Amino acid sequence: MLPLVWLRKRCQGLVKDPYRWLEDPDSEETKAFVDAQNAITKPYLESCKARQDIYERLKQLWDFPKYSCPARYGDKYYFYKNTGLQNQSVLYVQDTLDGEPRVFLDPNTLSEDGTVAISSSEFSEDGSIFAYGLSSSGSDWCTIHFMNTKTGEKYPEILEKVKYSPITWTHDNRGIFYGCYPEQKGKTDGSETESNINQKLCYHVVGTPQSKDVIVVEFLEEPLWRIGAQVSDCGKWLIITPVKDCRDNLVYFTELKPGMQLNEKLQLTQVVDKLEADYEYVTNDGTKAIFRTNKGAPNYKLIAIDLLDYKQEKWVDLLPEHPDNVLDWACAVDGNKFVACYIEHVKSVLQVHSLINGEKLRSLPLDVGTIVNFAGQKKYSEIFYQFKSFLIPGIIYRVDLKNEEEPQVLREIKVKNFDACLYKTDQIFYTSKDGTKIPMFIVMRHDAVLDGSMPVLLYGYGGFNVSIQPTFGVTKLVFVQHLNGVLAVANIRGGGEYGEKWHNGGRFFNKQNVFDDFQCAAEYLIENKYTTSSKLSILGASNGGLLIAACVNQRPDLFGAAIAQVGVMDMLRFHKFTIGVAWVSDYGSSDDPKHFENLLKYSPLHNVKVPESGQYPATLLLTADHDDRVVPLHSLKLIATLQNTLGNLPQQTNPLLIKIETKAGHGGGKPTMKVIEESTDILVFIVKSLGLEFKL
Numbered sequence: 001m002l003p004l005v006w007l008r009k010r011c012q013g014l015v016k017d018p019y020r021w022l023e024d025p026d027s028e029e030t031k032a033f034v035d036a037q038n039a040i041t042k043p044y045l046e047s048c049k050a051r052q053d054i055y056e057r058l059k060q061l062w063d064f065p066k067y068s069c070p071a072r073y074g075d076k077y078y079f080y081k082n083t084g085l086q087n088q089s090v091l092y093v094q095d096t097l098d099g100e101p102r103v104f105l106d107p108n109t110l111s112e113d114g115t116v117a118i119s120s121s122e123f124s125e126d127g128s129i130f131a132y133g134l135s136s137s138g139s140d141w142c143t144i145h146f147m148n149t150k151t152g153e154k155y156p157e158i159l160e161k162v163k164y165s166p167i168t169w170t171h172d173n174r175g176i177f178y179g180c181y182p183e184q185k186g187k188t189d190g191s192e193t194e195s196n197i198n199q200k201l202c203y204h205v206v207g208t209p210q211s212k213d214v215i216v217v218e219f220l221e222e223p224l225w226r227i228g229a230q231v232s233d234c235g236k237w238l239i240i241t242p243v244k245d246c247r248d249n250l251v252y253f254t255e256l257k258p259g260m261q262l263n264e265k266l267q268l269t270q271v272v273d274k275l276e277a278d279y280e281y282v283t284n285d286g287t288k289a290i291f292r293t294n295k296g297a298p299n300y301k302l303i304a305i306d307l308l309d310y311k312q313e314k315w316v317d318l319l320p321e322h323p324d325n326v327l328d329w330a331c332a333v334d335g336n337k338f339v340a341c342y343i344e345h346v347k348s349v350l351q352v353h354s355l356i357n358g359e360k361l362r363s364l365p366l367d368v369g370t371i372v373n374f375a376g377q378k379k380y381s382e383i384f385y386q387f388k389s390f391l392i393p394g395i396i397y398r399v400d401l402k403n404e405e406e407p408q409v410l411r412e413i414k415v416k417n418f419d420a421c422l423y424k425t426d427q428i429f430y431t432s433k434d435g436t437k438i439p440m441f442i443v444m445r446h447d448a449v450l451d452g453s454m455p456v457l458l459y460g461y462g463g464f465n466v467s468i469q470p471t472f473g474v475t476k477l478v479f480v481q482h483l484n485g486v487l488a489v490a491n492i493r494g495g496g497e498y499g500e501k502w503h504n505g506g507r508f509f510n511k512q513n514v515f516d517d518f519q520c521a522a523e524y525l526i527e528n529k530y531t532t533s534s535k536l537s538i539l540g541a542s543n544g545g546l547l548i549a550a551c552v553n554q555r556p557d558l559f560g561a562a563i564a565q566v567g568v569m570d571m572l573r574f575h576k577f578t579i580g581v582a583w584v585s586d587y588g589s590s591d592d593p594k595h596f597e598n599l600l601k602y603s604p605l606h607n608v609k610v611p612e613s614g615q616y617p618a619t620l621l622l623t624a625d626h627d628d629r630v631v632p633l634h635s636l637k638l639i640a641t642l643q644n645t646l647g648n649l650p651q652q653t654n655p656l657l658i659k660i661e662t663k664a665g666h667g668g669g670k671p672t673m674k675v676i677e678e679s680t681d682i683l684v685f686i687v688k689s690l691g692l693e694f695k696l
């Protein structure tokens with residue numbers, strides 16, 4: 001037997017997996033397990049006498065109008081608005097910026113309980129047709145629909161089996177390129193766990209049935225590739241950017257000649273042929289295509305590639321890499337400019353540059369916080385951007401770049417019954433186990449007394465090049481305001497806060513740095529008298545759920561309460577379900593012996609053990625039956641292991657619970673009422689676990 005196969009068998013032979021049966025969501029045993037768990041957890045969370053107060057307060061604080069930036073399509077403006085407690089935001093249309101808004105599409109009318117959400121959308125080049133994806137119960141699957149923007153009339157066809165898909169129009173307004181999985185067998189409602197392979201890029205002509213659609217791009221020898229596609233700003237080119245996991249993509253292109261039928265495979269020219277960096281199309285200036293890339297630039301930069309002479313030695317830097325700040329995104333505006341958004345020590349910095357030579361033309365001043373939303377196009381000089389921070393719910397600015405005017409506040413979002421002046425946001429840098437300085441935001445009352453008595457809610461994510469920047473979160477503010485709490489957000493490695501070096505510092509064989517960074521954040525908060533372990537709660541979702549569960553296994557003594565939402569818990573098998581195989585770019589795969597050992601070291605499911613002294617903190621796992629990003633089996637297997645290993649020990653008096661939501665998924669598109677319910681559960685669990693008093 002080959003040494004590698006022998007080694008794998010030996011290793012895997014050592015690893016028990018007694019709850020493998022929980023991997024079948026449709027078996028009677030799994031359904032009974034889910035019901036039995038919910039039957040314990042729901043009464044536990046409902047038994048909290050402060051629950052109603054917490055729920056009412058969350059609802060009251062949530063009930064403020066939320067807006068997106070307005071965006072121009074055709075001769076109209078469109079924007080999303082939620083009056084406050086609507087389950088889904090509504091898409092409005094205006095003839096002018098101060099015209100009377102009219103409802104354009106209200107997703108709340110598409111389901112009784114608000115579980116149908118708009119997951120993606122794109123207007124045709126002339127604004128005459130609106131293509132939009134609808135997802136149900138939080139699944140990543142969506143169906144694509146088409147609407148005439150003048151009459152509001154729906155086209156008859158609905159595109160099915162769409163997932164991880166672009167929507168990009170040919171500039172003749174005739175149809176769209178989109179991604180689908182025609183070979184997917186069985187259920188495609190998000191409750192299934194089957195892997196997604198063999199995505200195809202198709203072209204759909206509006207007004208025709210999907211059966212007439214043609215596969216225009218496929219990579220038969222690469223079943224794992226997801227095919228990114230974008231029609232260029234000028235409409236002449238189709239840029240194809242296949243990606244295999246969660247980083248590094250290739251670049252192909254083809255010319256879209258006027259009148260092209262698009263009824264056969266496209267002949268692609270390959271520009272980038274090595275999976276070694278990210279290349280994101282920004283715009284093009286004639287044959288000069290601009291990409292945001294980290295190729296030779298861990299903080300990212302903009303390069304120009306001449307599509308007619310695309311050899312690498314001919315690539316030129318348009319916006320060189322900044323030595324410290326991360327180029328987060330760029331958008332072409334006003335014909336010959338682009339807006340660049342940087343991350344500087346975790347806060348957003350917004351600048352306008354020349355598309356001709358990249359030079360900086362002006363800054364757009366911001367407070368300490370985040371640009372959460374931007375609207376601008378190469379063909380318009382008017383741009384909009386929305387700013388948020390921990391204490392600012394949203395300010396939308398408008399500026400017309402054709403003149404030197406200062407940005408004007410278009411809309412300032414107000415929250416009732418919350419006096420932000422009572423609170424402050426500090427950014428501190430603490431030292432992690434290996435000496436690395438880690439930034440952390442701390443939000444609390446101005447008059448807080450640091451005597452170790454305050455409860456803390458510590459949040460982290462730590463992966464996939466994702467930067468956790470300041471945002472306005474009602475749940476966290478209720479914790480600060482009504483539990484006299486301290487909110488701490490640790491920008492641990494694995495994220496993108498300091499570019500590629502930060503991401504690489506927390507992935508593959510450096511993954512333990514992420515857990516060390518988070519545990520050191522907790523120790524910093526204790527040493528500096530913000531709190532004590534018994535008053536310290538930790539919260540994370542998805543990859544952040546892995547963070548929570550791994551840190552609880554490694555330091556059960558450090559935390560008073562732990563909440564892991566939709567966590568990745570089985571690090572030996574995650575790649576076998578839905579899109580899990582894409583995560584090997586951060587985690588590696590247990591199919592590779594060197595990664596097998598590394599994964600086994602921190603996999604939450606495989607590292608539950610009885611603590612030498614004391615017990616595990618109060619632990620709540622949250623998942624949902626239609627989560628097809630991180631399938632619920634991860635959390636089901638972990639809670640079974642926790643309860644079976646620790647649940648009967650006399651010293652384990654803290655609860656070890658799970659709640660499985662129905663008609664819900666990974667989080668995207670979740671209706672407001674379900675979000676408030678879940679936030680109530682989280683705060684109730686913290687109140688009960690830390691023995692806090694909720695003060696209205």
Ligand SMILES: O=C(NCC(=O)N1CCC[C@H]1C(=O)O)OCc1ccccc1
Pocket residue numbers: 140164165226246464541542543544568579582583629630
């Ligand atoms: O899997 C991911 N991204 C990584 C991801 O979602 N992860 C990675 C680990 C668990 C989970 C999380 O942290 O949210 O994206 C798949 C996707 C979705 C939509 C369009 C294109 C591609």
